[in-house]
Amino acid sequence: MLSRLPSGALKQAASATRLSSPSVVSSSRYASVRFASSRASSSSNAFESLMNSRLTLASATLFTAGTVAWYAHLYGTLPFIGEAHASHLSDEGLHPVAYPWPHNGFFDSFDHASIRRGYQVYREVCAACHSLDRIAWRNLVGVSHTADEARVMAEEVEYQDGPNDDGEMFQRPGKLADYMPAPYPNEEAARAGNAGALPPDLSLIVKARHGGADYIFSLLTGYVDPPAGVEVREGMNYNPYFPGGALSMARVLFDGLVEYDDGTPATTSQMAKDVVTFLNWAAEPEHDERKKTGIKAVILFSTLFVLSVYTKRFKWGPIKNRKIQYNPPADKTGH
């Protein structure tokens, strides 16, 4: 503080006190103020020399460079610095359109008729290559099929069971507790049947792909001829929504490919919408119950919050507003 004042100000203060104080002793004491201030300013000189020293400059530079190097080591890139990429934007795939799914809203359940149709599409089209090994037949019961229908569908598939009393494995018709059969016995067989590409399991595919249901729908309906200048290898198919543009899966959905039992026209987009709804259900079977619980939770907890604020104010209001009045006892011993 002292060093910030100009020394003239101190002189003025000293002379002002000298005027008002007749005592010589006290005036000389105040005069020594000036000498005290000179000592304080010497410490600011030390600070300035510290700031101006080469060592400070070098260590600050070293600290900065080290921080940047450490950041680059941790995160690989530096912020605010443009990077050169060897890849093209199309390698990320075309961003899918946000489609108005019937189950998009906060209060919207799945369209279960669509799930049922989507299961039909999956069974007749997708299941030739893609497994769905996290869904059991019993999962369809009460969602898209009756228990009898699911049981009949399960019994059409032979499952290996055993061992029986003779220690042999045997084949038996499927039960509700069995999981969906896979098209290939193992990954190698799947790759061998698809020119080296592995058809992914579809149980969680909607959750596993960036863009979710929109992406799957766009991919299924987005097969086009490759634009000029794009070379697609033999056996690959061009799809702008697929990262990289070329994938092994060919377009599979064509108008009229399946025949819906509820009479819905089986257009390409209708089938794509239905199968994506089905796959979305497969990835999130808890979806309907989750949203219903969410409604309850939001209502309950927001009401509880308001009530707790009321109760807090009710309990604390008298405490915060009270005034304490103290009447000291009368002095009886006074004389």
Place this chain on the structure above:
Amino acid sequence: MSFAITAYNTIFKRNSVYVGSVFAAAFAFGIGFDSGVTAFWDSWNRGRQWKDIRHKYVQDEE
């Protein structure tokens, strides 16, 4: 006003009655709230849920 006095005298006055009615009301509220939300959910999602389309696929039972 008389309602307030009646409510106080019947429910709030004794803590045992108060707490008991709170738990009873919680029980009733749980059931009522569940059915209310379910009713809203079903009306909002009319025609989309499985129970709305189930009758089409169920073979005549018994």
Place this chain on the structure above:
Amino acid sequence: MASFQAVKKSINLAPTVRALPSGVPAAPLLNLAVRAPAEQHGHGHGSSGPRADVPPSWAGGVSKSPFGLFTKTYTTAPSPRVFQQRLLHTSAVVKDAPEVPDFSHYRAPNTDNNRALSYFMVGTMGVLSASVAKSSVSEFLQTMAASADVLALAKVEVDLTTIPEGKNVIIKWRGKPVFIRHRTQSEIDEARSANWKTFRDPEPDEARAKKPEWLVMLGVCTHLGCVPIGEAGDYGGWFCPCHGSHYDISGRARKGPAPLNLEVPAHDFNDAEGKLVIG
């Protein structure tokens, strides 16, 4: 006088105690230099505060120390001689009775409604909290129940039309063998006519077979868990080869070490399709 009360302590000073240069004995725990605070009524002995005619020691000055002369200076020290009476002040005038504002305008004319509302709001919070807590607890307890895939495996269906009369069928259910016996009429009569009250584990046949011609039992000997052999033993029922327990045609322990009858699992008949559901 009323505001000051000295705490009287008596301390014995040791005769060898050191004396300070001022002549006061250096007594630990005892401050002999303490003075009573100033009295508020003037007896003419003056105030015990800082003297107005001498600069206070904290205002600086020259002092002697073992290291030589020592000067201490503070720039902000006021001159004690320049003394000004404070004529303006902001403190409130002390009155005999404190003034309390008139709050009557804010007071509710009738507190019954407010009281009922407060109880109602607090009670409603209790209701919602209890409901939420109950749901949380019950949901948590449900996580301890068997999961859906386990429950799906917990039931076994058996087609009863394929089992001829007088035959045993053994199926597996939850890793244990289950005996299903299509009993003949004579076997039913035998099982029902037996004097079951004298048995080791008295149980009537009616309680064991939901339908008299179908007997469903866990095929685990109640003695040590062997699997009994069907259509064997002294009573025409089952015989455990491990320790020689005999069961009759109703699966009741009749002879040997077995303490209990063969267990009957929960089962139901589906008459429409001629099926038995175990579990």
